[in-house]
Structure formats: structure tokens, C-alpha cells
Amino acid sequence: AKSNGAASYEIFDAAMGAQALLQLEKQTDVRRAVERREFVVFYQPKVELSSGALHGFEALVRWAHPERGIVSPGEFIPLAEESDLIVRIGRFVLEESCRQAKVWRDRYGAHAPAVGVNLSARQFRDPNLARIVGAALEETGLDPNALLLEVTESAMMDDAESSGARLRELKALGVRIAIDDFGTGYSSLAYLQHFPLDMLKIDRSFVTELGRDPKGTAIIEAVSSLGHLLEMQVLAEGVETTDQLARLRDLGCELGQGYYWSRPLPQEEAEELIAKSFG
Numbered sequence: 001a002k003s004n005g006a007a008s009y010e011i012f013d014a015a016m017g018a019q020a021l022l023q024l025e026k027q028t029d030v031r032r033a034v035e036r037r038e039f040v041v042f043y044q045p046k047v048e049l050s051s052g053a054l055h056g057f058e059a060l061v062r063w064a065h066p067e068r069g070i071v072s073p074g075e076f077i078p079l080a081e082e083s084d085l086i087v088r089i090g091r092f093v094l095e096e097s098c099r100q101a102k103v104w105r106d107r108y109g110a111h112a113p114a115v116g117v118n119l120s121a122r123q124f125r126d127p128n129l130a131r132i133v134g135a136a137l138e139e140t141g142l143d144p145n146a147l148l149l150e151v152t153e154s155a156m157m158d159d160a161e162s163s164g165a166r167l168r169e170l171k172a173l174g175v176r177i178a179i180d181d182f183g184t185g186y187s188s189l190a191y192l193q194h195f196p197l198d199m200l201k202i203d204r205s206f207v208t209e210l211g212r213d214p215k216g217t218a219i220i221e222a223v224s225s226l227g228h229l230l231e232m233q234v235l236a237e238g239v240e241t242t243d244q245l246a247r248l249r250d251l252g253c254e255l256g257q258g259y260y261w262s263r264p265l266p267q268e269e270a271e272e273l274i275a276k277s278f279g
């Protein structure tokens with residue numbers, strides 16, 4: 001029995017080793033992709049629910065893998081978040097998005113769509129963040145109010161005490177700030193009231209429940225009035241159906257994003273969409 005136990009321990013250990021090795025291999029792949037500049041930015045439209053007008057874009061990173069094609073962020077962002085890789089990828093997305101937004105501003109004027117850039121928890125905690133964002137604005141010459149930074153509710157509330165100062169530091173650059181995936185974390189309303197936020201993005205999970213569960217409807221209604229009371233724009237994520245769109249309008253939500261209008265688009269297709277709306 002004793003030798004048996006030792007043997008199974010060894011197998012367990014070998015399996016753990018293989019796991020760790022695979023993890024390390026993936027890390028190395030992502031690191032190499034950063035060095036080879038294999039990442040690209042896609043843009044998903046944000047739409048005004050009342051008019052259907054294009055309001056802005058969210059920048060969403062993709063890995064243009066030489067063999068696998070376009071790889072979605074779910075496959076590498078969580079991995080990148082375990083190290084400084086996320087800071088390097090994040091910096092690329094920020095700079096590329098600012099450069100693109102500047103092109104659109106120059107072409108279509110002050111009403112050209114603003115661009116939202118996601119910040120991971122690790123980026124948000126980086127003491128150099130405001131300097132990095134400031135440098136991206138300066139280098140591209142982008143008007144700061146054309147940049148929206150999307151920070152998840154859980155990243156903000158993780159250390160709410162210091163988040164306020166961090167948000168004010170960013171706000172001082174003139175950028176706008178969104179609280180992302182709202183409703184999935186645990187917000188302290190006391191903090192929320194003091195954070196300088198411009199947009200509240202209601203998480204897709206609530207939109208999916210619309211029309212299925214009366215409580216889902218009540219939550220969206222409550223969250224949009226909370227957002228408006230705190231003087232934020234309210235956007236619903238993951239809108240896929242006409243029914244959801246109609247309900248969201250009724251509930252007082254003013255902006256939406258989702259496959260109902262469009263999936264995230266490669267840059268050239270995003271440009272075609274802007275040209276149609278503004279050209």
C-alpha cells in the first residue's frame with residue numbers, strides 16, 4: 001500500500017509539472033507575439049438607442065496568429081494578466097487606438113466617434129498609468145475627450161480607497177472614464193458616488209436575462225436610474241435582439257453595443273461604417 005501511495009504521488013506530480021510546462025509554453029508564445037507585434041485592434045460600434053446613430057467604438061485586441069488566424073482575447077488576456085505582458089499589450093492597444101481616433105477626428109471633426117480602451121486590473125494599478133496615457137495623447141495629438149478608458153467594476157472596487165485617487169489622476173488628463181461589466185462585482189455605492197465616472201456599462205449577463213426573468217428587467221431599470229442620478233451615460237452590453245433593444249429603450253437606457261448592430265470589426269470595416277455615418 002505504501003509503494004502504491006508513493007507511485008500515485010509521483011504521477012500526480014508529473015501531471016502538475018506538465019500543466020506548469022504548458023502554462024510556461026503559452027506565456028512564451030504570447031511574449032514572442034508581443035515582440036513580433038502580432039496584435040491588432042478591432043472596433044465594435046456603440047450605438048444611440050433612440051436614433052441608431054453611431055456613438056463611438058470599443059477597441060478590442062486580437063492576436064493575428066501566423067498559423068491560427070485571428071485569436072480572441074479570452075485565450076491570451078488572462079494569461080498576459082499574470083505578468084507584465086498585459087502592460088505591454090495594453091500599451092500597444094492604447095497607442096494604436098489613440099492614433100486611429102486621431103485620424104477619424106481629423107477626417108470627420110469633433111463629432112467623430114470616440115474610442116474606448118480597456119484597462120486590466122494590473123494596468124489600472126500601475127503607478128505609471130497616467131504618464132503612459134498622457135504620453136499616448138501627446139504623441140498622437142488626440143483630443144483627450146475622444147478617449148474613454150474602460151475599467152471593470154471589480155478592478156475599481158478591489159482597492160476602492162486608492163482607486164478614487166487613480167481615477168482623478170486620469171480624469172485630470174481630460175479623458176472620459178467608464179465603469180465596465182457593471183453588476184458583476186460588488187460596488188460600494190458610497191465610493192461610486194465619489195468616483196469621477198462618465199459612463200456605466202451594464203454587463204451582458206443582465207441584458208441576456210431581459211424578457212426571460214422579470215427580475216432582470218428590474219435590475220436594468222434600477223441600474224440605469226442609478227447611473228443617471230450619478231450623471232453617467234448608461235450603455236447596455238451584449239444586445240442581440242430587437243426585443244432586447246425595445247425593452248432597453250423603455251427602461252431608459254440610452255446607449256447599446258452588441259451583435260444586434262455589429263460584431264467587433266477590423267479597422268477597414270470600422271472606417272467604412274464611419275464613412276457611411278459621417279461621410
Ligand code: C2E
Nearest residue numbers: 060061072073093118119120238239240257258259260264
Ligand atoms: P469586455 O470589455 O466586456 O468586451 C466586450 C466583449 O463582449 C467582447 O469580447 C465583445 O466581442 C463581446 N460582445 C460584444 N457584443 C456581444 C454580443 O452581443 N453577444 C456576445 N455574446 N458577446 C458580445 P472580446 O472581444 O472577446 O473580449 C473579451 C474580453 O477581453 C473583454 O471584455 C475584455 O475584458 C478583454 N479585452 C479585450 N481587449 C482588451 C484589451 O485591449 N485590453 C484588456 N485589458 N482587455 C481586453
Ligand code: CA
Nearest residue numbers: 058118150180
Ligand atoms: Ca470593455
Ligand code: CA
Nearest residue numbers: 180181201237
Ligand atoms: Ca464589458
Ligand code: CA
Nearest residue numbers: 180181203204
Ligand atoms: Ca465582460
